[in-house]
Amino acid sequence: HSLPKPQFSSWLLKQVETGQYAGLCYVEPNKFRVPWKHNSRKDCSDEDSKIFRAWAVASGKINEFPNDKARWKTNFRCALNNLSVRFKMVKDNSKNSDDPHKVYEIINTAQNQDGLATRDPWEDADIIPDIYSSSTEYLLSANEHDLVNDLMALGLGSQSTEEQPWTENYGQQNQPATESYPVAAENNPQLLPVQQICYGVTPAPVLTSPQPGLFDLEVSIHYRKKEMVKMTLNTPRLQLHYNSEALGYEAFKLCFPSTDGLLDHKQIEYTNRILNSIQRGLFLEVQETGIYAWRQDRCHVFASTSDPSLANAEPAKLPQNTMVELLNFEKFVNELKQFKENNGRSPEYTITMCFGEKFPDGKPLEKKLIVVKVVPLICRHLHEMAQMEGASSLYSSNVSLQISHNSLYDLISSCFPLQTAEDPMRDAALFPNQI
Missing domain, CATH: 1.10.10.10 (Winged helix-like DNA-binding domain superfamily/Winged helix DNA-binding domain)
Known part of the structure; x- marks a missing residue:
């Protein structure tokens, strides 16, 4: 051992x-x-x-x-x-x-x-039932049976009859080879240089004008109530990983922070179990049609743009090695139009991802061990502008935004040049359905 x-x-x-x-x-x-x-x-x-x-x-x-x-x-x-x-x-x-x-x-x-020590401590009696009380179908480590026994000994309720581990069980032979990772085209003109960042090195704000660009993202990482990372990035691709950068892939590399700054030992233990299963983690890709995700490793990831407090919200687990759309820009624009015409609710555009735990399940988001929030700042900008100034502002000459367009791509291109290539599906080849 x-x-x-x-x-x-x-x-x-x-x-x-x-x-x-x-x-x-x-x-x-x-x-x-x-x-x-x-x-x-x-x-x-x-x-x-x-x-x-x-x-x-x-x-x-x-x-x-x-x-x-x-x-x-x-x-x-x-x-x-x-x-x-x-x-x-x-x-x-x-x-x-x-x-x-x-x-x-x-x-x-x-x-x-x-x-x-005077900060809000984590209650020992609260943390373990919070993680596992709904079911033990999402376990983290290879020693899942030992963990189930430990939890049952603590009297945390019955297990789900259909147990699924929190991490994928696959043999070494099923892991994709290094050369099978998505590789960016060498002649793609808009690729940003490879960057990597670990918590503690916060980049300077990238917004230099009142209107954000398509690739401007606000990314925050939360370990239960504690916000560990919050930064603004300008990048079409982001890798969320834990000490396992994907070499040869053009993306901003964001390393999950360690648990050394946390106080509660149980929170540290279970958070570390999730972190150790994240490894290469998740790729996010901003395209002209929306924001897409590609889960690389064993840790289960649930993503949603719905209100996380809704009990009837359907958990959406991201499949491994498959491109999945997290946010559709055309849908956002249509919902924004309906919202301005008082025919619909406020559009949702914050992408919330929960690593290692089922989400959303009606429980408070601050109860979850590892949560990542991604906000496309152009969506926030349009939403706030619509809220503050009314429908007329969306058609005014000083803003030059035509909400009648069918997609955010058209909406943005009517205002300023896009940072993306002409072909809206230019990167589809980067994410084949199967590796």
Whole structure:
């Protein structure tokens, strides 16, 4: 049996104190430096990657990439950046040719820890029934039978007669090969450079004009009531992953934050089970016709644009390795027209995705362990404009938006040039129905 994965913050500080890693040491009582030599340098040795390899071993990732120094470093960087509540980078000397390194400040001292304890704690008696009381059909780990037994011993009610794991059960032979991942066309002119981000590195706002573009998205990640990440991105493609970037795919890489900033041990345990099953996670694609998703790995994902508090809302589980439409722009525009004519309710455009738990099921969203919300800002802009200024504003010359068009593509193109290619289904080939 492998050892449990340690908490990164305490693990890292212990490594700093050992003095066993060249260049990893304290520079002040509350600051330490980490060697950060680029792998492409000719003088890069095993010693330079020692701390990155050590975390790959401690986190259990070494078996996935036993000889990949770049992946060791990415794994370490994600874990470090995820802990912005604990560590803050104060110097980036990674480009220094003589001594490349980064300096981090320990910002969550013992005094601050006491302050954290006054925050709204998670009730132990509440969390486990909340996760499993509706049914135990969505279990997370390969040891699902052990988990069922544990839950039954806690008196959490009967199991569903038709048990389905929270994660897909498939053998190694069914996993798609690396070259089978969606690969962007090399000559596609509008592709953005590959980017990756881990929690703690929030990009600057991308909105430079009052009107958002088609690719402007507000993305937030929530672990129960705690908002872990909130950022505004400008990208046609987004990968939501957990330390498992899909190499060779042009997308903004957003790593789920670690649980090190959480307080409740049960919440941490069950959230980690979901995170470890997310892996390559989910791709989101913004096309001219709508927003689409592609689930890559075992963790079940439920998505909806409906009001999550509605008990009769139908849970929609995303199938694996299949492109699924999450939001249809034409439907949104038609609903917006009806809303303005007082013939319909306010259109829904916030995409809510729940990882590892059935959703929506009528329970409060803040009870869910991992929730991602994606808001296309052009939809929010049109909706708010319609609410604040009335129907006449949608036809005014200063706005130049023709709500009579049948799709958001036409609606936006009448206002400003699109960032997308001419063919509205240009990317359909990126997501075949089967891998």
